[in-house]
Amino acid sequence: MSQRIKVSERALQVGAFAAPLSVRRIPQARRIQLHLDPPSRGLVLTLPKRAPLHVGLRFVREKALWAQNRLALLPKPVAFRPGARLPVAGLEHIIVHRPDSFGGVWRERGMLIVTGRREHVERRIADWLKREALRTLDGRAREKAALLQRRVRRVHVRDTVSRWGSCSAGGRLSFSWRLILTPGYVLDYVVAHEVAHLAEMNHSERFWRLVERLSPRAREAKAWLRVHGERLHLFGANNG
Numbered sequence: 001m002s003q004r005i006k007v008s009e010r011a012l013q014v015g016a017f018a019a020p021l022s023v024r025r026i027p028q029a030r031r032i033q034l035h036l037d038p039p040s041r042g043l044v045l046t047l048p049k050r051a052p053l054h055v056g057l058r059f060v061r062e063k064a065l066w067a068q069n070r071l072a073l074l075p076k077p078v079a080f081r082p083g084a085r086l087p088v089a090g091l092e093h094i095i096v097h098r099p100d101s102f103g104g105v106w107r108e109r110g111m112l113i114v115t116g117r118r119e120h121v122e123r124r125i126a127d128w129l130k131r132e133a134l135r136t137l138d139g140r141a142r143e144k145a146a147l148l149q150r151r152v153r154r155v156h157v158r159d160t161v162s163r164w165g166s167c168s169a170g171g172r173l174s175f176s177w178r179l180i181l182t183p184g185y186v187l188d189y190v191v192a193h194e195v196a197h198l199a200e201m202n203h204s205e206r207f208w209r210l211v212e213r214l215s216p217r218a219r220e221a222k223a224w225l226r227v228h229g230e231r232l233h234l235f236g237a238n239n240g
């Protein structure tokens, strides 16, 4: 039995199921891509510079059942509220609010303690995670770049949907702050990948050999990201 599929610039509908769709045009994109956007439980269609919209929407139609299945399997979002559980460097932590203490946010035996007023808890946790991510990623990137005798100009953290990291020709590296949620070897691999691009701006065999030299558990890390990566986008969503 086939279900009726409807696709517009705003939504995908498969029978009674509907998901929001957003379309973005990225001039550097090499092909049409469809990604899940876990926080909105929706989809993002990426179009390269010259791809016509109707071709993109046809692509969504072809992927409709895949998208519906993937969205149906998404776990619930986790807001950064007291009592919420989230991984920090791959280890589960529970958010504990201590309104009468001082000191901001810190880790303590499986707890992520946050002080101050209740209405600031979500933002404080998010800010802390981003700072931790930047500190860790920056340090690791400079260490690895030194091994290749390359220079990192600047490290940024962002909240990217489709890529965990990127590297510009000028030596600027950019990473998803959500890598701070992953086990250490996963963050390590993503850093190694971008740092290796400072030496090899391609995905040649030489590039992959470099990645494995910089990060011995690269294969395992890639597999981890394929299985768990999407779920990382559910942390910090406000609708959980």
Ligand SMILES: [Zn+2]
Binding pocket: 193, 197, 202, 203
């Ligand atoms: Zn790459």
